[in-house]
Amino acid sequence: MTNRSILILVALALVVLILVGLSLILAAAEGSVTRVTRSSLNNLILGLQTDQDLSQFSRMKRIDRIHKAQKLISQRQATSSGCAYFRIICDILIGLLVGGMTQVAGFPVWEQVVCGLVAAVLVAMISVTIGPRRNGAKQPLEILLRYVRIISIAVRLAPFKKRRMNGSVSMGSRRSDLSDDEELEKIQIEQGRAMVDQLVEAGAFDPEISEMLKNVLTLSTTLTREIMVPRTDMICMGKDTSPEAALKLFSRSGFSRIPVIGEDMDDLIGVVYLKDVVRAISLGRRKDEGSIESFVREPVLVPESKPVDDLFHYMQKSRHHLAVVVDEYGGIAGLVTIEDAIEQIVGELEDEHDRVQHDQPKQVGPHTWSLPARTSIADLEELFEIDIDEDDVDTVYGLLTKLLGSVPVEGSSAVTRGIRLTAADATGRRKKIAAIIVEPADDSDITLEEEPMGQEVAGNEQN
Known part of the structure; x- marks a missing residue:
């Protein structure tokens, strides 16, 4: 191998190392730009302005760096896309240069292709899955300020059309209706849910604690x-x-x-x-x-x-x-x-007064039955050999509600077709009627028993 070939190999190796470092920096920038808020940068400026230990030159230099970071954050999507674009370009160039180095060294063509492909894929895996992205997530503000000049150049040279719409930046025809911090909060919530799912699948918490963590993350998206x-x-x-x-x-x-x-x-x-x-x-x-x-x-x-x-x-x-x-x-x-x-x-809160609902009809007297609230009217007709003929209700609870004209409370009673229906077993904190007592009506029962005006309210606490 001639001296010229050695010089070419050394030069190509130096360029490859520079491109590898640049790819790692851009990967870290991708991880940091989605996690820095405008408020954190504003607070940093206030801290610098009140820091008496800094010289005026150092203070203005750092504030200028923060102002550049603020511009990048105002174009969050464009900044992230620009970093990703040039990171991919660097990975491709690394593969091509490694292939060129093998060619100078006299390797066969198929080995040149394999070496170039392996080098490009390896650098891409390192930049995306290992260190840089993780550092960008742990120290987003430090990473962004450290490499703000490189990131600004990447965004400026990226071939993307950026246009400002109602104070927000849109990439192409895409438009976000969320503000900068709202969009960041949405991203962080999604990342938190993904992290909780991973911890649950790994068995890091008890099933009950895992369910509570998931529920906490959904509170902000659940409406009253x-x-x-x-x-x-x-x-x-x-x-x-x-x-x-x-x-x-x-x-x-x-x-x-x-x-x-x-x-x-x-x-x-x-x-x-x-x-x-x-x-x-x-x-x-x-x-x-x-x-x-x-x-x-x-x-x-x-x-x-x-x-x-x-x-x-x-x-x-x-x-x-x-x-x-x-x-x-x-x-x-x-x-x-x-x-x-x-x-x-x-989850559901219950106290010592709550009773478990009966799953099946239960005979509690010679001609008296305790029926679950969801028992069908057809079963009621079969038990008492009567024809109720109600088309707009399907259960005994619905029948009692229709007869009363309001949601029944425990003790509410009504008579129809020679039988008396009485609400019983109000279970749970919301006092849902769990069972209906059905028995033959007395001959003196010719009118419905009137109840106070009402429909059920959930959660009125008991003393």
């Missing part, structure tokens, strides 16, 4: 309307309800907070607390004196589009355990409690 109890399932009382009737409804429903309404569901007066009624009666006020309207407290209203994490923090800070949910037109959409938000993380 997804966890609320709809208005059709709310228990309410009229403003003219007497304290004695209110106490009866409190006792039968098992709730300690119940909304008070006027002419209809959208005419919300407020919320009445069991403690207020009991306190007044214990101090000597007659149970049948006046109406419940004098005990009403101001309701807490939240929009149905409010994220659950914001709802939880709001109710926690305001020390309210119950809020009424309103829709975009101002009507009552439902009701939500702080326990509903907690259940999104830890």
Whole structure:
């Protein structure tokens, strides 16, 4: 091998080393540019301006570097694409130069191709999967500021069309409706979910803890309307309800907070607390004196589009355990409690009073049956050999609801076709009716038993 060949090999090797270093730098820049926010750069400038240990020259030099980084962050997508583009170019050139080095050394053609391909793939794997990307994720701000000049040149030379649209940068025809920090937050949430999934698959946590971690990450994307109890399932009382009737409804429903309404569901007066009624009666006020309207407290209203994490923090800070949910037109959409938000993380909350639902009909007397709430009307007809002929309901719970004209609470009763249906076994924190007691009706039962006005409200806490 001649001296000229050796010089060519050395020169090509130096160029290859430079390209390898540049590829690693660009890979680290890709990992850092998606994790640096404008606020972090602004805070860094404020810190430099108040640092008395720096000379004016050093301070201005560092601030100028930060200003260049701010420009790159304002074009986050273009910066990331430019780094990726030139990293790929470097990997391709590395392969070509390594192939050229083998040619100068006198290797056969097929060995030249193999060596060049292996070198390009190896550098690409190192730059993408091993060190640089990881460093960019761990120290994004330091990496971005250290290589800001190289990154700026790459972005300036990248053959991408950048245009500014309503203050945001669009690549080609792509347009993001999110702000810079919102888009970064979305990326970080997705990365967090992926990390939790990896930890769960690796068995790093118990299944219960893994499920809670997943639920925490979904709080910001879950809206209040997804966890609320709809208005059709709310228990309410009229403003003219007497304290004695209110106490009866409190006792039968098992709730300690119940909304008070006027002419209809959208005419919300407020919320009445069991403690207020009991306190007044214990101090000597007659149970049948006046109406419940004098005990009403101001309701807490939240929009149905409010994220659950914001709802939880709001109710926690305001020390309210119950809020009424309103829709975009101002009507009552439902009701939500702080326990509903907690259940999104830890799962269903139950206490010692909750009973397990029966899976099958059970005979509890000579002619009396306890039927699960979801028992079909066809099974009811077969048990009692009657023809109910109800086309718009399918279960015994739906039948009782139709007969009462409201959602039944425990003890609600109605008569039809010679049988009496009574709501029983209100299970769970939301006091859902689990079973219906069905028995032959007495001859004196010619009318439906009237209940206080109401539909079921979830999460009104028990005392």
